[in-house]
Amino acid sequence: MVTAAQVREWLSEIPDPEIPAVSVTDLGIVREVEARDGSVTVVVTPTYSGCPATAAISLQIDAALRDRGISRVEVQQRLSPPWTTDWISEEGRAKLESHGIAPPNPAGGPRRCPLCRSTSVERVSQFGSTPCKAQWRCRDCLEPFDYFKCL
Amino acid sequence: MDDIAEFALRMGDNALVLGHRVSEWCGHAPALEEDIALANTALDLIGQARMWLELAGEHLGRTADQLAFTRDAWDFRNLLLVEQPNRDFGVTMTRQFLFDAFHLPLLTALSGSSSPRVAEIALKSAKEATYHLDRSRATVVALGDGTPESHARMRDALDILWPYSGEAFLADDLDTRLVEAGIAPDPSSLRAEWERTVTSALAEATLDAPGSGFFHQGGRDGSRHTEHLGHILTEMQFLQRAYPGAAW
Numbered sequence: 001m002v003t004a005a006q007v008r009e010w011l012s013e014i015p016d017p018e019i020p021a022v023s024v025t026d027l028g029i030v031r032e033v034e035a036r037d038g039s040v041t042v043v044v045t046p047t048y049s050g051c052p053a054t055a056a057i058s059l060q061i062d063a064a065l066r067d068r069g070i071s072r073v074e075v076q077q078r079l080s081p082p083w084t085t086d087w088i089s090e091e092g093r094a095k096l097e098s099h100g101i102a103p104p105n106p107a108g109g110p111r112r113c114p115l116c117r118s119t120s121v122e123r124v125s126q127f128g129s130t131p132c133k134a135q136w137r138c139r140d141c142l143e144p145f146d147y148f149k150c151l
Numbered sequence: 152m153d154d155i156a157e158f159a160l161r162m163g164d165n166a167l168v169l170g171h172r173v174s175e176w177c178g179h180a181p182a183l184e185e186d187i188a189l190a191n192t193a194l195d196l197i198g199q200a201r202m203w204l205e206l207a208g209e210h211l212g213r214t215a216d217q218l219a220f221t222r223d224a225w226d227f228r229n230l231l232l233v234e235q236p237n238r239d240f241g242v243t244m245t246r247q248f249l250f251d252a253f254h255l256p257l258l259t260a261l262s263g264s265s266s267p268r269v270a271e272i273a274l275k276s277a278k279e280a281t282y283h284l285d286r287s288r289a290t291v292v293a294l295g296d297g298t299p300e301s302h303a304r305m306r307d308a309l310d311i312l313w314p315y316s317g318e319a320f321l322a323d324d325l326d327t328r329l330v331e332a333g334i335a336p337d338p339s340s341l342r343a344e345w346e347r348t349v350t351s352a353l354a355e356a357t358l359d360a361p362g363s364g365f366f367h368q369g370g371r372d373g374s375r376h377t378e379h380l381g382h383i384l385t386e387m388q389f390l391q392r393a394y395p396g397a398a399w
Contacts, residue, residue, distance in 0.1 A: 049275055050170075050198025079202070080271035082278060126286050127188035131195060131279075135184065151278050 002070060004033045007040055014064050017056040018130050021099035024057055028087025031078055039072030040065055045083045047151070048131035085132075085150050102136065102147040110147045113138035154328050155266060156210035157228070158335055160218070161371050162272075163203030164229035167219055168380070169250060170196030171387050172237060181240055188286060192247070195279040202272045209268075220391035224380045231370035232315040234380045238308075241294055241301065245308035248287035252348040253319045255280040256341050265333035288352050295356025305358055317366030320345070325372075 011033070012025040024030055024044070032043035042061055046054040058075045065073045085104035088096075093103035102110030102121075112119045118140035125135045126149070133146040174193035180186035204215035211218070232250055237243045258280055261273030294301040320342040329335040353360055369375025390397060 046198075046275075048195060048198060048279060049202055050194035050196070052194075079275050080267070082271070082275040125184035125188055126282060127184070127191040129187065131191050135187075149282075 001038060002035050002040065002068075004035045007033045007035055007042070007065070007070075010064060010068060011042070011061065014057075014060050016053060017060070018053045019096070019099070019101065021095050021101070022088075022092045024061070026089050026092030026095060028089065028092070029057070029083060038070070039074070040070050041074045041076065043076045043078050045078050047083050051131050053130075083151065085148065088148075096148055100145055101133065102145060104148045104150045106150065108150060110136055110145075113141060113143070114145055115143050116141040153210050154325060154332070155269070155334065156207045157325055158269070158329055159203045159207035159210070161228040163200045163207060163215075163218070164227045165233050165250075165254070166196045166203060166276075167200035168227065168229040168383060169233035169247075170194075170200055171383055172233065172235075173243070173247070175237055176243065185240070189243075192283055192286075195276075195283070199272070199276045199279070202275070206268050206272065216391075220388045221395075224376050224384060225373050227370075227376065227380060227384075228373055229370055229380075230315070230318050231367050231377055232312065232318065234370065234377060234383060235312060235315060236379055238311070239304060241304035242308040242311060244287055244290045244294065245305060246312055247283065248291045248352065249312060249316045249349065251280060251284035251287045252345050252352075253341060255284050256344045257336070257338075260336040260341070264335060269334060284348075288348075291352055291358075292356045295353070295358040302357065305356065309353075309358060310361055313361040313363065314365055314367050317364075318368045318370060321366070321368055321371075323372060 008025060008030070011030055012023050014024045016022050016024060016027055027047070029044050029047060030042060031045050034041040044058060044061070058077070061075050062073050088104065096103045097114045100114050102112070102114045105111045109123065110121055113121055116138060118138050120139040121136050122139060123134065124137050124144060128135045128146050132148055132151070134149045135144060136147045137144045170193045173189050173196065176186065176189040177193070178186065180189050200219070201215050204218045208214050208218055232246060235246055255277060258273045258277035262270055262277060264270040264273065291305065295305040296302070320338045322338050326335070326338055330337050349360065
């Protein structure tokens with residue numbers, strides 16, 4: 001019989017559809033996993049309310065569990081407490097940075113350029129290529145980069 | 152209709168109609184960064200609209216999509232402000248700022264609602280509205296205190312939109328019942344904070360608030376929308392009207 005820990009392990013292999021460098025568990029959007037009598041319930045919370053990835057993630061979770069032989073799968077959405085970037089795991093933060101995305105930082109801006117590590121950076125725009133990111137630029141290597149903004 | 156459903160329509164329709172308006176800029180904004188920012192703001196608002204309309208739908212036995220795409224203009228409960236046309240970038244950002252300065256304190260107050268569903272949607276939305284207000288305020292300041300051309304356009308934008316900015320704070324019987332039930336704050340109680348936010352931003356922007364105290368109303372109770380709402384709906388609802396129930 002499948003266990004919740006096993007399910008979490010499987011979920012950790014599902015990439016975020018828009019930032020495939022991190023998994024859905026790295027992002028901290030999987031709030032609960034319950035495995036009972038062969039049926040599995042996964043509770044997820046959306047990142048941004050309009051983020052199109054949310055629906056895609058629910059579908060991927062459903063498909064991944066069915067592929068592993070779980071026939072009774074329920075993916076529930078839960079709004080409260082609202083998702084916060086504090087729930088991104090340490091591993092997730094490291095993966096973001098190695099993928100060229102500066103991880104969220106409580107100071108409100110990136111700690112350093114994810115490419116050359118310079119701390120001399122400036123904001124281009126509070127909004128970026130997805131709802132969760134802002135656009136920044138490095139004053140030293142001059143490269144633009146994404147910053148995963150705090151929420 | 153029960154009070155929570157009616158209230159959720161007011162919240163959801165503000166987000167839906169403004170989200171649609173802002174999305175009209177997609178691919179047309181004056182700079183790439185602004186295009187992306189506007190599209191993201193629209194996306195947040197459409198997401199918030201879905202949450203509110205789902206809540207309304209739970210009480211009305213309809214889906215969020217049915218509420219968005221098959222109601223007529225007189226069934227919409229959004230403020231007149233958010234249905235006003237985009238005109239130029241200055242009008243768009245002024246409209247956004249006047250709305251955000253009201254929306255954020257409202258959502259913050261709703262986070263303590265006696266209705267857990269209202270509170271959780273508000274708490275989620277408030278985080279996004281914080282970013283919206285940051286940006287719309289900064290843009291109003293930059294354009295107001297910018298070139299003679301941008302200053303003149305922002306002054307015109309204020310003249311056009313100001314008469315639509317007061318409706319948000321006019322309480323009616325529904326508001327009184329919502330206050331008694333602890334579901335929502337009295338809208339008039341949000342006015343002082345809105346005025347502080349707007350006054351300080353306009354001062355930095357070297358703009359004067361128009362003096363008129365006359366405000367159009369009729370959006371939040373659906374009694375008299377402006378002609379612009381119908382035009383939005385013809386485009387937004389076309390597909391479900393022409394092909395009812397179409398899904399893909």
